[in-house]
Amino acid sequence: MKVILFPKRAPRPEFQHPAAGPRRSLIVDWRLTARSPSLVLTPRQPNFARRAATFKPEVLAASFAQILELSRVFGERCRPTHALVVLNSMAVPLLDASARDYLWSLFEVPIFEQVLDSAGRVVAFECEAHAGLHLCGTWPDHPFGRTLSGICDCGQLANRLCVPERAMAACAS
Numbered sequence: 650m651k652v653i654l655f656p657k658r659a660p661r662p663e664f665q666h667p668a669a670g671p672r673r674s675l676i677v678d679w680r681l682t683a684r685s686p687s688l689v690l691t692p693r694q695p696n697f698a699r700r701a702a703t704f705k706p707e708v709l710a711a712s713f714a715q716i717l718e719l720s721r722v723f724g725e726r727c728r729p730t731h732a733l734v735v736l737n738s739m740a741v742p743l744l745d746a747s748a749r750d751y752l753w754s755l756f757e758v759p760i761f762e763q764v765l766d767s768a769g770r771v772v773a774f775e776c777e778a779h780a781g782l783h784l785c786g787t788w789p790d791h792p793f794g795r796t797l798s799g800i801c802d803c804g805q806l807a808n809r810l811c812v813p814e815r816a817m818a819a820c821a822s
Contacts, residue, residue, distance in 0.1 A: 662769045664689070664710060667734055667761035667777065675704050675727070677711035677719070678736055680769025702726045709756075710734035710763075713748065720755050734761045739772065743782070743812050773810055778802035781809030 664676050664683040674687040683689050688704050690697055692715070702723045709716065709729040716735065719727045733756050735744055744752075744762055752760050762782060764773040773782035780802040801807050 662765075662771065665763065665771050665774060667708075667732060667759075667763070667775065672707045672731055673705070674708040674710060675701060675706035675729075677701075677709075677715050678765075678769065680765065681710075698722070707731040708734060710736055712736055713744065713752075716752065728756060729758050732759050732761060734763055737762060737764045739764055739766060743810075745812070776801060776803040776805070781811040784808040784810055 662681060664674065664678075664681045664687065672687070674683060676683050676687060676689045677691065678689070679691045681689055687708075688700070688706075690701055694700075701719065704727070706727070707730050709719070709727065710733075711719065713735050716733065733752060735752070737743065743764075744760070749760050759777075761775045762773075763771050763775070764782065766772050771785055773784050775782050778801055781797060783801065783805070784796070784807070795811055797809050797811050799806070801809060
């Protein structure tokens, strides 16, 4: 009898909160895990709509399209009270100023952006200073922005991806 061994599957990355402290987060991404009191859902799961509508998140993390769909379907029932995290892939352009303004008009909470690789690992994240996305490790030239090195407005020494059209002061220098 021949035994077939399958390679061990790597654990899914854990969602990274943009602000300090545990937050009740609704995360709509199959690649991520989260600690309680957070909930990870995918639209294909049974009872997705009911669970998403009754969770009452402080933080909502999903792709831009999923955020718009959740807002359209659930309205106030799925509105975050503290922050919105837009989860992007490396192939998708970063949010422009008009998209951020539109999300602000819908939710009226701070908007953060995180870029994930195909395995769900965070490769870039936006801090509370909103002065570009901190890069995790090295990232090749990105078509949607330029890379800056130095101290971020949050106080950390970091390589950051800046998007000039957002007119961030850090990107202008």
